[in-house]
Amino acid sequence: MTPQQFLTGLKQGEPAPVYLFLGPEPYQREYCRRALLERVLPSAEEREAGLTRHDLEETTLAAVLEDACSLSLFAPRRAILVSNAEAALPRGRGAEEPDDGEGGAPAKGSAAALAEYVRNPVAGVVIVFEAARYDFQGEDKRKLERVRKFYSAAPAAVEFPQMGTQQARLFAENLARKAGLKVGAAELDLLVEALGGEAARIAAEIEKLGVYAAAGQPVSVEAIAALVPEARGATIFSLVAALGRNDRVAALGVLDTLIRQSEYLPLALSFLGTQFRLALAAKEAGLKSPQQVQAHFSRQGMPMWGSRAEQVFQTVSSFSKRKLAAALTTIYSADKALREARPDDRVVMEEFILRLTA
Numbered sequence: 283m284t285p286q287q288f289l290t291g292l293k294q295g296e297p298a299p300v301y302l303f304l305g306p307e308p309y310q311r312e313y314c315r316r317a318l319l320e321r322v323l324p325s326a327e328e329r330e331a332g333l334t335r336h337d338l339e340e341t342t343l344a345a346v347l348e349d350a351c352s353l354s355l356f357a358p359r360r361a362i363l364v365s366n367a368e369a370a371l372p373r374g375r376g377a378e379e380p381d382d383g384e385g386g387a388p389a390k391g392s393a394a395a396l397a398e399y400v401r402n403p404v405a406g407v408v409i410v411f412e413a414a415r416y417d418f419q420g421e422d423k424r425k426l427e428r429v430r431k432f433y434s435a436a437p438a439a440v441e442f443p444q445m446g447t448q449q450a451r452l453f454a455e456n457l458a459r460k461a462g463l464k465v466g467a468a469e470l471d472l473l474v475e476a477l478g479g480e481a482a483r484i485a486a487e488i489e490k491l492g493v494y495a496a497a498g499q500p501v502s503v504e505a506i507a508a509l510v511p512e513a514r515g516a517t518i519f520s521l522v523a524a525l526g527r528n529d530r531v532a533a534l535g536v537l538d539t540l541i542r543q544s545e546y547l548p549l550a551l552s553f554l555g556t557q558f559r560l561a562l563a564a565k566e567a568g569l570k571s572p573q574q575v576q577a578h579f580s581r582q583g584m585p586m587w588g589s590r591a592e593q594v595f596q597t598v599s600s601f602s603k604r605k606l607a608a609a610l611t612t613i614y615s616a617d618k619a620l621r622e623a624r625p626d627d628r629v630v631m632e633e634f635i636l637r638l639t640a
Contacts, residue, residue, distance in 0.1 A: 285310045288440045292321050298437040299403035300396070302367070303412045304430060305442035309481035311414065314440060315363070322361045322408050332357035338369040343392070347399050350407050359406040367411035368425075371432050397435035411436065418443045420583040445481055450474050454484045461492040464500040521550075522557050522593070525609070526600025530639040537631055547627040548620050551634075555613045561597035562606040571595065612637050 283291070288301075297318060303311055323329040331354070336346050346364055354360065372392075413429045416422035418441070430439065445453060454474050458465045465473070473487065491501055521540070524532035540550055560579070569575050575598070576591035586594075601609065616634040620627060 283438060283440055285314050285440060285442065288314055288438070289317055291438075292317055297322060297408045299408060300400055300436040300438070301408070301410045302430070302433045302436040302439040303410055303414070303442060304426065304439055305444075306414050306417050307442040307444050307481060308414070309485060311412070311442045312482075314442075315410065315412075318408065318410065319361055322359055328357070328359065329361075332360040334360065334362045336362065336364045337366050338364060339366045343370040344395060346409070347395055350399065350404055350409055353404075360408070362407065362409045364409065364411045366415070367413040367433065368415050368429050371428060393432045393435065396433065400435045400437065414442070450481065450484065453481055454488065457485055457488045458491075458501075461488055463488065463492055465491075466500065522554065522597055522600075525635070525638050526597060528639050530635065533635045533639060534632065537628070537635060541628060547631055548617070551613060551617055551620065551631070555610065555617070557594070557597055558601075558606055558609045558613065560594045561601060562603070562610065564594055564598045565601075565603050565606060569595070569598065609638055 301318075303314070305311070319329060319333065323332045334349060336349070338346070346362065350360075350362055411433055413426075413433070416426040416429065418426060433439070451470065451474050454470055455465075458470065474484065521533055521536040524536055540547070564575050564578065567578055569578055572591040572595040575595050576586045579586040579591075597606075612634055616630055619630045619633075
């Protein structure tokens with residue numbers, strides 16, 4: 283089920299005895315965990331007596347189930363939060379359920395023990411197994427399905443995949459509206475892209491913007507750049523564009539802006555390296571549009587926003603394959619120079635621009 287379905291179910295009826303929280307997205311998982319605790323243990327006193335936490339990296343599934351079966355005189359209702367649920371799976375590739383050593387039933391602490399508990403759960407006890415290590419795409423997908431199969435006895439599984447491009451954009455827009463912020467579409471795209479679409483970071487930065495922004499005033503790009511270090515990378519794309527046009531004066535002007543913004547120049551060079559590597563890969567793949575760029579890298583498990591794909595495609599269009607390769611070689615030389623004893627970072631970056639625009 284989705285987080286929204288889980289929250290709706292909590293409002294409409296009693297919680298299930300066992301939940302599996304599956305997936306890496308932290309913000310919605312924390313929100314659902316908090317909602318569950320408020321439903322099961324609404325007061326601070328109840329939470330103090332009835333909340334227990336376990337880590338399956340440090341204990342066993344058998345110990346968790348034994349704890350769930352232990353009655354408490356002081357806590358008629360209990361919530362047991364179990365992290366690192368993946369650690370309970372049999373070790374080794376393709377490992378099957380371990381047996382009791384005599385060819386009999388699966389050993390205590392295996393998935394069978396959980397199934398046995400679910401058939402006769404302890405009244406008033408809710409167990410939440412959290413498996414946040416694997417994602418729903420790429421190489422993680424097979425591992426995640428093993429986790430899902432192992433905990434298949436759990437009556438309810440709630441999925442927390444990483445947000446897609448549109449989901450993150452809509453999430454940020456809703457939070458900004460609730461915070462009373464006036465954020466334009468371009469500024470919102472910059473914020474979401476700079477934070478990689480991570481819900482927890484988006485929520486934190488919008489909260490900061492709510493404190494920083496003047497009441498009723500639109501949130502500017504400058505405000506986002508001041509509060510969100512990752513957003514300063516937008517200036518670096520201006521440098522890439524100037525280099526693509528072979529505009530030496532503009533490129534040196536952007537470098538001056540980066541220095542006045544106290545940008546850490548080795549990090550700026552790292553941004554440039556990433557941009558040129560993506561552009562070279564797109565050029566070699568024969569990608570002909572921003573949409574193709576976005577689809578190509580998304581298939582490889584690399585988050586790629588629409589505006590980011592536009593920037594990569596712009597670089598692809600501005601540079602030949604030979605010049606992209608030469609740019610990467612020049613970046614390597616500049617990076618090496620920046621690591622030398624007491625280099626003048628500005629001089630190194632100016633030489634880098636002069637070589638690329640020669």
